[in-house]
Structure formats: C-alpha cells, structure tokens
Amino acid sequence: MSDTHLQQRIALITGASSGIGRATARLLSQHGLHVVLTARRVARLNDLAEEIRTQGGTALVLPADLAQADSRIALIRQIRETWGPVEVLINNAGFGWGGDVASLPWETAQAMIEVNIAALVHLTTLVLPEMVARRQGWIVNVASIAGDMPTPRIALYSATKTFVQSFSEALYRDLRRRGVHISIVNPGPIATEFGQVAYGWPEQKSRRGTTPDQAAQAVWWALRRARKRVYVPWYYRPLRWLNLTLEWALDRGVHTHLRKWQHRLLGRQ
Numbered sequence: 398m399s400d401t402h403l404q405q406r407i408a409l410i411t412g413a414s415s416g417i418g419r420a421t422a423r424l425l426s427q428h429g430l431h432v433v434l435t436a437r438r439v440a441r442l443n444d445l446a447e448e449i450r451t452q453g454g455t456a457l458v459l460p461a462d463l464a465q466a467d468s469r470i471a472l473i474r475q476i477r478e479t480w481g482p483v484e485v486l487i488n489n490a491g492f493g494w495g496g497d498v499a500s501l502p503w504e505t506a507q508a509m510i511e512v513n514i515a516a517l518v519h520l521t522t523l524v525l526p527e528m529v530a531r532r533q534g535w536i537v538n539v540a541s542i543a544g545d546m547p548t549p550r551i552a553l554y555s556a557t558k559t560f561v562q563s564f565s566e567a568l569y570r571d572l573r574r575r576g577v578h579i580s581i582v583n584p585g586p587i588a589t590e591f592g593q594v595a596y597g598w599p600e601q602k603s604r605r606g607t608t609p610d611q612a613a614q615a616v617w618w619a620l621r622r623a624r625k626r627v628y629v630p631w632y633y634r635p636l637r638w639l640n641l642t643l644e645w646a647l648d649r650g651v652h653t654h655l656r657k658w659q660h661r662l663l664g665r666q
C-alpha cells in the first residue's frame with residue numbers, strides 16, 4: 398500500500414525525547430509527516446528537531462509535562478494555533494516502576510496513572526472530535542506485552558498497559574467505519590531508557606534488546622496499514638493466548654523460569 402495518504406499530515410508524538418518516541422518522530426519525518434515533538438526534556442527535543450530540519454523535515458517543539466491536565470490542553474491548543482488540528486496522534490509517552498507494590502510510593506503510582514492512562518485518554522478526547530468530523534485520523538497507542546500478561550514486580554505498569562489495550566480495542570470497534578484508525582503497538586523488551594527509569598538499570602544493560610528503530614518501524618507499519626494490533630518483535634504475539642490458557646502455571650511462577658531460559662538462549666545474564 399502506498400503511504401502518500403500520510404504525507405504532509407500533522408503528527409503529534411508524545412515521549413519524543415527518548416527511545417521509541419524519538420525513533421518514531423525521526424521515521425515519520427522521513428516519510429514526509431510534519432512532526433510535533435513533546436516531552437519534558439526540552440534540550441533533547443530541540444536537538445531532535447534540529448536534526449530533522451537538517452534532513453529537510455519539519456518539526457515543532459512543544460515541551461509539556463503530560464502528568465498535568467492543563468499542559469495537555471495547552472499542548473493541543475498550541476498545535477492547532479500554529480499548524481492546525483492534529484491528524485496523527487502517537488500516544489507513546491510512558492514509564493514503569495519495578496518492585497513490590499508494598500514499597501511503591503503513591504506519588505509514583507499517581508504519576509504513572511496520569512502519564513500512561515490519563516494523558517492517553519485526555520489527548521485522544523482532545524483530538525478525536527475534529528478527526529470524527531473530518532472522517533479522517535490515525536491514533537497509535539503504545540501499550541506493552543506486559544498488558545497481555547499481568548507481570549509480577551511491574552504490577553501497576555502492567556495494569557496501565559492492559560487499560561491501554563482495552564480502551565484502544567473498544568475505540569477501534571467504535572470508529573472503524575467512521576474513518577478514524579486506531580492501532581495498538583505492543584513492544585516486548587526494547588533497548589531504551591525504560592529500564593533505567595523503571596529498575597535503575599545501568600545504561601549498558603538498557604542497550605540490550607530490540608532497537609527503538611525496530612519499534613518505530615512497527616509504529617509506522619501499524620499507521621500506514623491501519624493495523625489494529627502489532628507486536629515488536631512479532632514472536633510475542635501468542636502471549637495473550639498463553640496468558641489465558643496457562644493461567645494456573647503463571648500463577649505458580651512459570652514465567653520466571655521462561656525468562657531465565659530466554660536470557661540463557663540470548664546469552665544474557
């Protein structure tokens with residue numbers, strides 16, 4: 398399928414200062430979309446915008462703390478005033494926290510719910526009326542394989558991603574005949590700063606895994622083919638069925654053994 402229908406579109410990418418969001422912004426710009434970059438770290442957004450412009454692309458930097466409802470409203474208003482309505486929304490910003498829920502600080506839990514859930518829903522409700530009115534729009538929500546399989550030690554993070562999957566699937570069913578395409582991208586482990594933020598891993602360990610560029614390709618694939626659900630890497634696709642059929646084994650900790658085998662197989666520690 399040709400992707401000319403996406404060229405010159407205004408695309409908002411959240412979490413563009415790092416990892417999957419940064420790689421996605423680069424890729425969408427290479428495919429001719431006008432990209433709006435948002436996150437909190439403005440210096441990184443400016444560097445990326447500079448790089449995109451040097452390569453002939455168009456980028457707008459609008460820093461925002463997406464945990465704040467006011468910032469989300471201001472962000473969409475600024476885009477509309479500067480460039481026009483958002484036509485492509487990539488809800489990618491998010492973070493996790495690893496450990497026992499018993500020691501999870503409420504402020505961290507609240508911020509995670511705000512960024513991973515509330516911001517995704519809020520931005521969607523802010524851009525959707527215009528998309529529905531025009532009968533045209535694309536929303537890609539970055540969830541996780543952890544949303545398919547509730548995972549110990551990242552319990553709240555898993556739950557936020559299950560929410561993203563459920564919300565997106567229902568929205569897909571609502572909108573599929575109304576010209577607005579909803580896609581879910583479910584990454585497995587990707588070599589970004591996610592591990593540093595969630596587990597305090599050193600940067601070197603965070604470099605292992607599928608690359609952010611591969612994850613960005615999955616986002617692009619979902620977008621240009623209007624795919625409902627895409628996995629990256631693809632072989633994590635059976636996980637949601639495994640979670641249902643092997644519930645008894647998972648309750649007894651079989652995933653811990655699987656992870657050890659996987660690490661041994663891939664030569665990881």
Ligand SMILES: NC(=O)c1ccc[n+]([C@@H]2O[C@H](COP(=O)([O-])OP(=O)(O)OC[C@H]3O[C@@H](n4cnc5c(N)ncnc54)[C@H](OP(=O)(O)O)[C@@H]3O)[C@@H](O)[C@H]2O)c1
Nearest residue numbers: 412414415416417436437438463491541586587589590591
């Ligand atoms: N890496 C993985 O293994 C993996 C696996 C499955 C799913 N995912 C999902 O992929 C998405 C991208 O994560 P990543 O792996 O690319 O991690 P990352 O490198 O840590 O990037 C996270 C992005 O989210 C932004 N962000 C976090 N809190 C924010 C806030 N309050 N306001 C605005 N932006 C905020 C960060 O920007 P600032 O800090 O500059 O604000 C950053 O750009 C997330 O939704 C994550 O859950 C990742």
